[in-house]
Amino acid sequence: MTSYNASRRYLYTGGIMLAIVVGFFLLGLFWTPYGINETDSASKLLAPCAEHIFGTDNLGRDVFSRCLVAARYTLLVSFAGVLFALAIGTVAGLIAGYNGGIVDKIVMIFSNGIMCFPGILLALVAVAVFGPSLYNVIWALGLVFAPTFARVYRSSTMELLGRDYILQAKVMGVHPIRIMLVHILPNLMSQVLPAVIIGLANMTLFESGMSYLGLGVQPPAASYGKMLSDAQSYMVAAPWLIFFPTLMLVFYILGLYFISEWVRTSVKGGSR
Amino acid sequence: MSYKGHILEVNNLRLSLSNGKGAPVRILNDLTFNVRSGEILGLIGDSGSGKTMTALAVSGLLSDFAHVDSGEIIFEGEDLVKKSPKERRLLLGEKIGVIFQDPSSALDPLQTVESNLSEIIKLRSNNKEEGRERILKMLKTVGFEDPEETAKRYPHRLSGGQRQRVLIAGAALMNPSLLIADEPTSSLDTVTSMSIMQLLHEMCQEMGISILFISHNLNAVRNFCDRVMVMKEGTIIDSDTSWDIMGQPKSAFTAELLLKSRLDPHSLGITQGKAKEDAPVVLSAENICAGYQYSYFRRSKTPLVISNVSFEVKEGESVGLIGSSGCGKTTLVKTILGLLKPESGNIHKSGKIAAVFQDPVSSLNPAHTVRWHLDEALMAAGIKMSADEKKNHFLKVLEDVGLSAKHLTRFPHQMSGGQRQKAAIAMCLVQDPSVIIADEPFSALDASSQASIIKLLSDINTKRGTTMLIVSHNLRVIKAMCSKVIVMDKGKIAEAGDTDEILDNPKSDATAALLKARMYEA
Numbered sequence: 001m002t003s004y005n006a007s008r009r010y011l012y013t014g015g016i017m018l019a020i021v022v023g024f025f026l027l028g029l030f031w032t033p034y035g036i037n038e039t040d041s042a043s044k045l046l047a048p049c050a051e052h053i054f055g056t057d058n059l060g061r062d063v064f065s066r067c068l069v070a071a072r073y074t075l076l077v078s079f080a081g082v083l084f085a086l087a088i089g090t091v092a093g094l095i096a097g098y099n100g101g102i103v104d105k106i107v108m109i110f111s112n113g114i115m116c117f118p119g120i121l122l123a124l125v126a127v128a129v130f131g132p133s134l135y136n137v138i139w140a141l142g143l144v145f146a147p148t149f150a151r152v153y154r155s156s157t158m159e160l161l162g163r164d165y166i167l168q169a170k171v172m173g174v175h176p177i178r179i180m181l182v183h184i185l186p187n188l189m190s191q192v193l194p195a196v197i198i199g200l201a202n203m204t205l206f207e208s209g210m211s212y213l214g215l216g217v218q219p220p221a222a223s224y225g226k227m228l229s230d231a232q233s234y235m236v237a238a239p240w241l242i243f244f245p246t247l248m249l250v251f252y253i254l255g256l257y258f259i260s261e262w263v264r265t266s267v268k269g270g271s272r
Numbered sequence: 273m274s275y276k277g278h279i280l281e282v283n284n285l286r287l288s289l290s291n292g293k294g295a296p297v298r299i300l301n302d303l304t305f306n307v308r309s310g311e312i313l314g315l316i317g318d319s320g321s322g323k324t325m326t327a328l329a330v331s332g333l334l335s336d337f338a339h340v341d342s343g344e345i346i347f348e349g350e351d352l353v354k355k356s357p358k359e360r361r362l363l364l365g366e367k368i369g370v371i372f373q374d375p376s377s378a379l380d381p382l383q384t385v386e387s388n389l390s391e392i393i394k395l396r397s398n399n400k401e402e403g404r405e406r407i408l409k410m411l412k413t414v415g416f417e418d419p420e421e422t423a424k425r426y427p428h429r430l431s432g433g434q435r436q437r438v439l440i441a442g443a444a445l446m447n448p449s450l451l452i453a454d455e456p457t458s459s460l461d462t463v464t465s466m467s468i469m470q471l472l473h474e475m476c477q478e479m480g481i482s483i484l485f486i487s488h489n490l491n492a493v494r495n496f497c498d499r500v501m502v503m504k505e506g507t508i509i510d511s512d513t514s515w516d517i518m519g520q521p522k523s524a525f526t527a528e529l530l531l532k533s534r535l536d537p538h539s540l541g542i543t544q545g546k547a548k549e550d551a552p553v554v555l556s557a558e559n560i561c562a563g564y565q566y567s568y569f570r571r572s573k574t575p576l577v578i579s580n581v582s583f584e585v586k587e588g589e590s591v592g593l594i595g596s597s598g599c600g601k602t603t604l605v606k607t608i609l610g611l612l613k614p615e616s617g618n619i620h621k622s623g624k625i626a627a628v629f630q631d632p633v634s635s636l637n638p639a640h641t642v643r644w645h646l647d648e649a650l651m652a653a654g655i656k657m658s659a660d661e662k663k664n665h666f667l668k669v670l671e672d673v674g675l676s677a678k679h680l681t682r683f684p685h686q687m688s689g690g691q692r693q694k695a696a697i698a699m700c701l702v703q704d705p706s707v708i709i710a711d712e713p714f715s716a717l718d719a720s721s722q723a724s725i726i727k728l729l730s731d732i733n734t735k736r737g738t739t740m741l742i743v744s745h746n747l748r749v750i751k752a753m754c755s756k757v758i759v760m761d762k763g764k765i766a767e768a769g770d771t772d773e774i775l776d777n778p779k780s781d782a783t784a785a786l787l788k789a790r791m792y793e794a
Contacts, residue, residue, distance in 0.1 A: 164629035165637040168696070171609045171627045172652035172703065182648075186639035 007265035014258025017251040024248065025075050028068030036069045037061065037220045045238045055240040057230065066222040067244055073223045074252060077138055077216075078203040082196055084142030085203075086149050093153025094180045098161065104154070111147035119144040120206055124215060132215045141206055145199055152195050156188045197260035201253045208249060224249050278346075279450055279482050280307040280330065285343035287329055287506075296339070299325045301506040303343070307450065312476050312483040314497030314514060316490060316529070319689070319718040322506040323486045327454045330484070331370045332360035348449065365392050369443030369481075373455040375435035379427040385411070386423035389442050396446065410441040414471055432597075433464035437471065444475060451475070451483045457492065463596055463789040465489070469496050488718050490533040494518045502526045532723045540723060544771070545590030545733035545740060546755040554706050554739050555585040555608070555625070560617030562607045576615065577603040578763040585707070585756075590733045590740040592750035592771060594786060595760035601743050604760070605711050608741075623706030624653060628696055628729075630712040632689035635696040642687075642695050643680040646702050653703040665702070673698045673728055690721025697728060707739040708732065715745060726753070747786060751775055759783045 034052075040060035048055045054063035096107035114122065119141075126140035127133075157180075160166055169183050210216035211225025219226060224245040231241030285303040290296035300322050307313050315323050328334045330345055332352065345352040348367070352360060364370070372378055379388050386407055393403040411419035414437040427435060436456060443451055453472065457465030473496050476483050487493055493500055493514060500517045502510035502525065510517060510526045521527040563576040578600040585591050595601050606612040608619055609627055629635050636645060646666050650657065657665060667677055673694040684692055693713060700708050710729060714722040730753050733740045744750055750757060750771065757771040761782035767774055778784045 163634040164631050164696075165634060167609075167611060167629060168627060168635065168699065169637075169648070169652070170611055171625070172649055172699075174648065174652045183637055187637065 007262050010258045010262040010265070014255045014262060017255030018259065021071055021248060021252045021255065022075075024068050025071035028071055032062075032065035032068050034062035034065045036065050036222055038065075045234065045241075047238070048240055054244045055238065057227075057238070057241055058234060063227075063241065063244055066227060067224075067248055070222040070224050070227060070245065071248065073134070073217050073221065074204055074207065074249075077134070077141070077207040078200045080138045081141040081145065081203045081207070082199045084139060085145035085199065086192075086196065088142070088146040089149025090153055090185075092146070093150035094157055094184065096150065097154040097157025098176065098180050098184070100158070107150065107154070111150050114144065115147045120209055123206060123210060124213070127210065127215045132218060134217055134221075137207060137210055137216050141203055144206075145203065148199065149192070149195060152191055153188060156191045157184055160184050160187060194260045194264050197256050197263065201256040201260075204249065204253055204256075277309065278306040279309045279348060280484070281344075281346040282306070282326075282330070283344045283346070285329065285345065286341040287325060287334075287338060288341055289338050298341075299338070299506050300329065303507055305501055305508050305511065307482050307484055308499075309449075310476065310480050310482055311498040312473070312485055312496055314493035314500040315484060315486045315503060316488060316493055316500060317503035318529070318720060319488070321503045323503055324454055325506075326503070327370070327452050327484070327486055331364060331368055331452055332357070333364075333370070362395075365443075365448070366396065366446045367448050367450065369446075369448040369451045371436070371439055371443050371451065371453045371456045373458055375432055375439055378439055379435060381427050383426075384423065385425050385427070385430070385438050388427070389423075389438070389445060392442055392445050406445065407441075410445050411438070413444075413475070414438070414441045415467070431464075433468060436464075436468055440468070440471065440475070444479065444481065447479065447481075449480075449482060451481050452486075453483060454486045455488070456485075457487070457489065463785065465492065466789050472496070488533070490518070490530065502529065529720070532720045540727050540730075540752075542727065542730040542752045543734055544753060544755040545588065545730070547586035547589035551587040551589070552622070553584050553620075554587045554622050555741070556583065556620045557608065558582050558618045558620075560604075560607055560614045560619060562603055562612055562614045564612075576763065578607070578760075581617075581760075581763075581765055583758055583765065583768060585739055585741060587706070587739055588733075588737045589756060590730075590742065590754045592754035592757040593741060593743045593760065594745070594747065594750055594757060595766075595782065596786065599760045599782075600763040601760055602711060603763075605709055605741075605743060609709060621707070624703055625707045625709060626700035626703055626705035628693070628700060628708065628710040628713045630715060632692040632696075632717060636684040636692055638684050640683070641680065642675075642682050642698075645695065645699050646680075649699040649702045655703070669698045669701045672701060672732075674724065688721070689717050690724060693717060693721070693725055694728065697725075697732070701732070701736075705738065707741065709741045709743075711743045712745070713742070714749075729753070747775065759786070 038061065040056070042060065043052070043056050044060045045058055046052055046056040052062050052064065054067060056062055092107050092111065096104040122144050123137070123140040126143070127136050130136045166179065166183060169179050174183070207216055208223070208225035208228070211223045212229040214226075214229065216225060217223040227245040228242060231238070231245070234241055282303055282305050285300050286298065287300040288296035288298045303322075303326065315326065317323055325338070328338070329340065330352070340353055343353070347363070352363075386404070389407045390403055393406065397403060408419040408423060411422055416422040416437065430438065440456070456472070457468050469492050472483060472485070475481055485493065485497055497514045499511065500514040501508050502517065502523070504525055510521065510523045512522070517526065518530065521530055560581050561576050561579045563578075581604060593601055593604070603612065605627075607614050609625065636642075643666065646669070650662065666680065670676060670679060675691065675694055675698065679687065679691065679695065687695065713729065714725045717725060726749055729740060729742065732738050733753070740753075742750065742754060754771050756769065757774050758768040759766045759774065759780060759782055761780065766780040766782040774783060775787065778787060
């Protein structure tokens with residue numbers, strides 16, 4: 001009983017945290033109190049007040065407006081990146097797991113090759129070579145994350161191959177591609193879903209790190225990592241510049257972790 | 273310490289399961305029984321009757337979702353229901369030993385047999401030498417000839433029967449007064465389960481351990497148990513000495529259970545499927561050799577699992593394939609089905625070959641409904657039909673296998689093992705195959721589902737004229753259903769020919785050994 005309630009608590013806490021970030025994103029699509037790049041020399045580094053509830057930065061820009069808009073990039077990069085990684089990982093993992101043998105060896109050599117470098121380093125190199133831009137960040141991070149998904153798909157596929165219903169499909173003469181996509185893939189959702197959620201969280205961390213280093217989303221567009229990097233020199237004088245973007249990142253990442261914890265426990269307890 | 277009279281008394285035990293939502297479901301209903309000192313008590317019943325729940329309740333291993341509503345479990349004079357979880361845990365292993373169904377998952381694969389077993393002793397004593405001696409002695413008791421060597425082995429180097437022996441050694445290590453055995457032989461083959469049963473019997477007699485033996489193998493119960501209880505819907509409906517229960521069942525339910533489990537060919541109406549004189553050969557194999565290649569890079573010669581196997585199956589015939597575990601039956605089936613490439617030899621098939629596998633849990637894809645499965649089978653066979661035709665075809669096939677239209681939208685987890693196996697057979701029939709190959713299609717089912725699957729396969733063979741190749745441990749079923757039989761031994765065909773002739777006058781040692789183990793089979 002206790003585990004049941006605990007897993008519910010994960011769902012509610014994580015859900016509320018994510019709802020705040022998604023709320024910011026939706027609001028930011030239609031409305032911001034001030035223009036995000038609207039500078040006001042009369043109100044620089046204002047502490048949170050009635051007119052600027054999150055305060056203003058060194059150029060007099062409204063931090064609340066920038067937080068609203070930055071949610072857009074965080075969500076975009078994390079979702080697009082994971083989708084890209086998932087697409088590559090699914091194809092590679094299914095093919096490697098289903099065929100085994102030499103095909104499996106080749107796929108695994110590639111995936112281990114990528115995984116033995118620190119992910120952020122590879123992404124940084126890719127962006128340094130192709131130039132810093134939003135799209136380069138997305139595909140570079142996607143490529144770095146793909147092996148994680150490929151491994152999940154590969155091992156789960158291998159496990160399913162011995163099941164009677166897959167043997168049955170082979171005996172009936174179903175095409176291998178159809179076996180992979182229709183017979184195997186739907187059964188892997190429970191393993192892949194937690195990996196996707198954790199992937200979203202990790203992707204956000206990487207993206208913020210890259211933006212912080214100036215290689216991610218380019219100014220004047222706002223992103224949490226970039227806002228933190230800009231606020232660094234004013235950390236003591238204007239702590240709200242650090243506080244609010246950090247809070248948003250914490251909500252998003254911790255919320256995702258909590259949700260993944262809920263998925264994990266409820267799938268485990270709910271099976272059979 | 274032995275306790276005179278009843279070692280275990282369960283009085284009016286009520287137990288329900290709840291999953292946090294909805295009303296709790298009552299599983300055990302006013303369950304009352306007792307185990308006498310030094311006896312083997314058999315507990316039989318259909319699946320879902322609460323046998324395993326009884327075992328879990330007595331051993332104190334119930335999950336969080338189960339709750340004892342009322343009643344008492346008195347073990348050696350003390351009520352276990354009132355004890356704290358910690359006290360019960362200490363009791364487990366020391367006074368109460370438990371053996372579970374699946375020996376493959378009950379041992380830690382990363383630890384040797386000795387360290388697996390020493391976990392049990394560590395909790396209670398610190399004397400390492402004494403513990404080791406005790407383990408070696410117990411391994412010897414359970415029939416390992418070289419306990420020193422066995423103790424060093426890892427679980428993957430033991431066979432299923434050997435693992436079950438190690439688990440029995442573990443359960444008996446602290447010299448408990450009660451041993452609960454929940455289907456200890458159902459995942460083992462006949463020859464192995466016979467030896468496990470004999471071991472339990474000896475332990476009961478020599479060490480004075482009382483055993484609560486749960487099984488749906490009625491023959492084993494008849495041969496080894498002093499008393500038998502029959503369970504139905506969470507309550508005991510019949511209980512007597514095993515001789516009386518098996519000889520003169522008091523309730524209609526028990527009589528029916530016995531009849532079904534006997535798999536009596538006459539009461540089921542099974543006849544041997546024979547081929548006509550001039551029937552064409554639909555499946556034949558010439559000198560096939562096959563094995564498994566372990567590594568792509570290391571092209572070393574791995575030993576062949578089957579070698580020089582040749583046989584012919586004629587249209588309309590029903591052929592049995594028998595042999596002890598590990599003799600290559602499944603490898604042969606996989607090779608015929610094209611799941612494994614033979615190293616040499618030829619296989620000729622005419623028409624479509626369909627397969628039914630053993631495990632009802634994995635025979636259907638858990639992500640899809642029955643309708644999807646039938647659709648998929650139809651599509652794979654390249655048969656095109658209009659929506660109406662398809663629907664009628666499906667309904668006809670479902671009716672043939674004993675399911676109905678409502679099962680079309682069911683997912684596998686919404687059906688019982690027998691129903692799933694029927695759906696798997698329906699998948700075969702949709703394709704209208706010329707041959708159906710069934711690899712142990714009923715061995716994982718309970719007695720009443722077994723009977724219905726056997727009857728179904730026999731009907732498909734005799735009424736539709738579909739050729740059958742049936743792999744089974746159950747010689748009685750093979751004798752009733754198949755006109756021809758192939759006996760395999762160590763990857764070769766030991767003998768083949770007319771079923772009655774071979775089973776009545778075995779010429780090979782392999783057949784003789786199978787017949788000897790037969791008296792203990794379900």
